Amino acid sequence: MDRVGRTSVQQPEISRNLVFKLRKHAGLAIESILLSVLAILFVFPFLWMVLTALKSPEEALIFPPTLMPQTWNFQSFAEVWQSGPFGTYLTNSVVIVAAILAAQLITAVPSAYVFAKYRFKGKEFLFLLVLLTMIIPSQLTFVPLYLMMSEWQLLDSLVPLILPFVVTPFGIFLLRQQILQIPDELFEAAKIDGAGEGRTMYHVLLPMIKPAVVTVMLLSFITHWNDYFWPLVMTNTMELRTLPLGVANLKGLEGNSKWNVVMAGNCILALPLLILFMLNSKRLKESIAFTGVK
């Protein structure tokens, strides 16, 4: 009697539990499917880019298209390399990005430090200037900048691609926000210990704002590695062009027919950033989230 009673009470309890669990699992399964669809929507075009680059020229033209390459073909990468001075493009891109990042680091950290921790005449006004330049897009002032570079006879060098970006107002703003949160006592203590301004900055300040510095550098890297507009405006010869321009020109050179070559070029352009992202996706995502903090 006791036994029967117990089972009759437990029975609906178990089935209710089961229904609840099933519903939870089904919900999770549906959500997982929806999330996968969402992910595919954003990743597929790049997957398509890679797959097309690996197809033979004939297969890249088939309509309706094939998804996976029937024969894996690396010919298109060689073809990209032979179609123009891609070695030069790559070197230019690397030199420009390295120079910009180094210069931005050297100018942004001391500026941000001074704006955060020093009191001096004209500070508010100067900081307002920095903020204002953050808002003026260089896409609207490229005409006078081009003419300035032309007057200084710098147009046959890589200088016009570097100079307009050696200071990052946005970086100064972001770093200042970080330095403001460090207590003054820390810097005073370093100075009492006999450290000069330079050593204080290098040994005390820099380690404390490292995440913010990495953020600024990562974002700068993405921006300038990918930049298409500025090299387009500032360069006239192949020898000075960068990878994005070289890749964009593939379409013009090859017409619309050789999509496998065009996509191979884009793979080369995207590869360094994709590797950086895969190795560092958590860091990069945190960096972006960080820019939203005011």
Added chain:
Amino acid sequence: MTRFKTVFPYVLLLPTMVWLAVFALYPLGYMVYLSLTSWDLINPNIEFVGLQNYMNIVNNARFYTMLENTFIFFLLTVPGTILVSTLLALWLFKKRLIHQLATSAIFTPHIISLVSVSMVWLWLMDPSIGLLNYILGWLNLPQSDWIASSKTSMLSVAIVSIWKSVGFFTLIILSGLGRISNEIQEAVKLDSRPNVYTFFKITLPLLSPTLFFLFFIASIASFQVFDTIQIMTNGGPAGSTTTIVFFIYDYAFRHFQIGFASAVSIVLMLILALMMTLYFRFISNKVHYQ
């Protein structure tokens, strides 16, 4: 020593300030001067023409089309990006691995060059051999001419822009959601009222500083669009995707009308400045700071 201390900040700021003066302020002044001249880049004499270029803007039909296009692009991309990324952030604001992976996926377009993004989409959107129309046909849905028709070209470019930037915006909104304090989130969970109610009454007001910041960034970005247009449509068909930067570039480096191009830049700078002032006047005081 004290003398050193008063001079020191200026010494550290010197490189930045010299740069600001030479590469940010001087070009502005130079541009104002250029806008009052007529010059073709080659002629050694720059002719002073007063306000002639500004008169020409008023009488230039292409200018109004460009202004309209820019405004349409702004109206499509700014609310579009913010709406889509807010919804995505609300969905993805969970600790599960699969949500993290999906966040990474939607962020991928942000790190890829607009050159690649534009070229891949140019092909996907091809009316005859593009994958998009193939899929639409397979699903028995009506196909589109995408960028090949002046009716849908701007919308197509806007879709690509939104698609590219949604991941970046979602990440920032996610961090905004993360900063809403735990107590408030607990209270929201205990509240038996429907989610929609708590969203509009609690989450949205607390998120408003983040959204305002993004609204600001998105607006400036919408005025800077160039790469997508240059690569995908070249301003066409029939001028239907010619926006500000493309227009200025076109006049400066293809028609060599430096004065006119500069005058257009000045006018648009003024429009931008006016817009920013309006933003801070009318929207920023509705933003709720925690």
